[in-house]
Amino acid sequence: MKCNRINFGVLLVVTVTPFTGSPVSAEKSCHPSYIGACLPPNGPDVDCAGGSGNGPMYVNGPIKVVGPDPYGLDRDGDGKACEKKRKSVRKQG
Numbered sequence: 001m002k003c004n005r006i007n008f009g010v011l012l013v014v015t016v017t018p019f020t021g022s023p024v025s026a027e028k029s030c031h032p033s034y035i036g037a038c039l040p041p042n043g044p045d046v047d048c049a050g051g052s053g054n055g056p057m058y059v060n061g062p063i064k065v066v067g068p069d070p071y072g073l074d075r076d077g078d079g080k081a082c083e084k085k086r087k088s089v090r091k092q093g
Ligand SMILES: [Ca+2]
Pocket: 073, 074, 075, 076, 077, 078, 079, 080, 081, 082, 083
């Protein structure tokens, strides 16, 4: 009588991990640095309405700046862009 022994050996299981990367979210249509106005995230250039900027886009302030200020709207760096109030710092005398 023969006894057949079945040797399965080591079964290698290769697990293929599916790519689960989340799809690149569509670009937000508003720049995340500017709160209070919807500015384009990557141009064209935006300037304050009534200011000395050359556009081509203009925005009315005040706008809160919470990040980098690529459009240079917050020239004095106080976190408010296109302030309507302008303090005069000129001294007379
Ligand atoms: Ca400012």
